[in-house]
Amino acid sequence: MTETYVVVGASLAGARAVETLRTEGFDGRVVLVGAENHLPYDRPPLSKEVILGHKQPGETLIHPAEFYSDNDIELLLGAWATRIDTHGGRVELDRGRSIAADKVLLCTGTTPRRPDVPGLDLDGVHFLRTVDDSAAIRDKLLAGGSVVIVGGGLIGIELAASALALGNDVTVLEREPGLLRRVLGTRIGDRLSRLHSENGIRIRTNAEVARIEGDHHVRRVHTMDGFVVEADVVVVGIGVLPAIELARDSGIDLDNGIVVDEFCETSVPNIYAAGDIANHPNEVAGERIRLEHWQNAQNQGIAAARSMVGHREPYRDVPWFWSDQGETNIQVAGRPRATDDLVWRGDPESMEFSVFHLRHGVLVGVVGVNRRRDVRMAMSLIDKQVRPEQALLADPAVDLRKIGDSQSVVRGLPQ
Structure with a gap:
C-alpha cells in the first residue's frame, strides 16, 4: 500500500x-x-x-x-x-x-514577537517575516521619510542599513544597553554600533517603547524615558x-x-x-x-x-550563521558564550578581524567581521574540538587549516 x-x-x-x-x-x-x-x-x-x-x-x-x-x-x-x-x-x-x-x-x-504596546495596528507599522511583509516595507521605504526600527538585533540592523541606503532618515530603538551584544559580545556589538552611527543611523539604547502614536497612520514613537521620535514607518523586530x-x-x-x-x-x-x-x-x-x-x-x-525514509544518521552540524549589514559581513560559527576566553586575530578598529572563543582550552566558536575565510576554516577545528595554541590563532599569517593538523584533539566538549 x-x-x-x-x-x-x-x-x-x-x-x-x-x-x-x-x-x-x-x-x-x-x-x-x-x-x-x-x-x-x-x-x-x-x-x-x-x-x-x-x-x-x-x-x-x-x-x-x-x-x-x-x-x-x-x-x-x-x-x-x-x-x-x-x-x-x-x-x-x-x-x-x-x-x-x-x-x-x-x-x-x-x-514575530509582538510587544505589548499601544499602536501596533496603525497603518505604517510593520513586522518583517514574510515576502509580503518585505514588499510592503520596501514600498514605504522607496517613498522616503522617517523610519523607526524597534529592536537592534541582526534583522533590525540589517533593515536599518537597507533603509539608510534608500535615503531614509533612520532611528533604531534598542531596549538593551548596547546593540548585538548578546549575539556577538560587547566589544564587537559596540564596534558595529559605532560603525552604523558613523554611517548616519541614529541609535538609542536603553530605549523601551511605551507607545506608538498616530491618527490612522503612524506619526511618532514614545519610549519609557520620555524620548519621542517622528515616524512615517515603524518596523518592529524584537525577535521571534x-x-x-x-x-x-x-x-x-x-x-x-x-x-x-x-x-x-x-x-x-x-x-x-x-x-x-x-x-x-x-x-x-x-x-x-x-x-x-x-x-x-x-x-x-x-x-x-x-x-x-530509514537512512538514519545523527544530525550534528556545527552551528553557523551570517549577517550582511550594508557593506559589512558578520559570520558566527559554533556556540560562543560571553564567559569564553577570547583570542583576537586582527584589529577591531579595522573592521576586518576575527575573534576565537575557547572554553577550557577547546575552540568552541568564532566570530568573523569581513573575514569569511577565517570562519569557514575554523568550523572544521570546532567540529574536531581542537585545543589550539592561542599564539597561532592570533597570528594572521598562520593558515588555520594547519592548526588542525598539529594540535591536540579532545572528545567531549567542556560545559
Whole structure:
C-alpha cells in the first residue's frame, strides 16, 4: 500500500525535506502544506536584497514551480494545519479538510514577537517575516521619510542599513544597553554600533517603547524615558517565537520548541520536526539547542527526511550563521558564550578581524567581521574540538587549516 508523508511548513526546511524524500528514493505520496500562498522561498534576502530592489520576490524561490510537479509533490498552499491525529494518522487542516499520513514532518518555523504596546495596528507599522511583509516595507521605504526600527538585533540592523541606503532618515530603538551584544559580545556589538552611527543611523539604547502614536497612520514613537521620535514607518523586530501551536495541540513534547532526538523524531513516533522550531541535541554545542539559522533549517530538513525514509544518521552540524549589514559581513560559527576566553586575530578598529572563543582550552566558536575565510576554516577545528595554541590563532599569517593538523584533539566538549 502506498505510504503518504506530509510536510507541514512550506519553508526552507520543508522544501529541502520534500526534495530529499524524492532523492532518497521515497516513491509514495508527498504533500507539502504551507500557510502562505507562495512557493517556498528564502528569508535572508527579505531584509536586504528584496528591500533594496536587488532581487524581486520571485527570485527568492527555493525551487521553481515545475520542480514540484516534476517530482510529484503535492502543494497545499494557503492551508493551515490545525491538529495531528496521532492515533488515527491524519493531519487535520482548516475548513474541515484532512490528509491521511503515515509520517509527518513539522517545519512550521517561528512567528514575530509582538510587544505589548499601544499602536501596533496603525497603518505604517510593520513586522518583517514574510515576502509580503518585505514588499510592503520596501514600498514605504522607496517613498522616503522617517523610519523607526524597534529592536537592534541582526534583522533590525540589517533593515536599518537597507533603509539608510534608500535615503531614509533612520532611528533604531534598542531596549538593551548596547546593540548585538548578546549575539556577538560587547566589544564587537559596540564596534558595529559605532560603525552604523558613523554611517548616519541614529541609535538609542536603553530605549523601551511605551507607545506608538498616530491618527490612522503612524506619526511618532514614545519610549519609557520620555524620548519621542517622528515616524512615517515603524518596523518592529524584537525577535521571534517558535510556532508550537500545532505540536502543542497534538500532544507532542515541548521545551523551547519541539523536542526531537538526534534523528529529528519527536516524542510521538513517526512525527518529526526540523528547522527553527526543533530543539535538538547538538554534539558540537554539548547541549540541546534550538537554532534560527538558514544553514540549520536547510540541513536539518534534509536530515529529518533521510530519517523518515530509514537512512538514519545523527544530525550534528556545527552551528553557523551570517549577517550582511550594508557593506559589512558578520559570520558566527559554533556556540560562543560571553564567559569564553577570547583570542583576537586582527584589529577591531579595522573592521576586518576575527575573534576565537575557547572554553577550557577547546575552540568552541568564532566570530568573523569581513573575514569569511577565517570562519569557514575554523568550523572544521570546532567540529574536531581542537585545543589550539592561542599564539597561532592570533597570528594572521598562520593558515588555520594547519592548526588542525598539529594540535591536540579532545572528545567531549567542556560545559
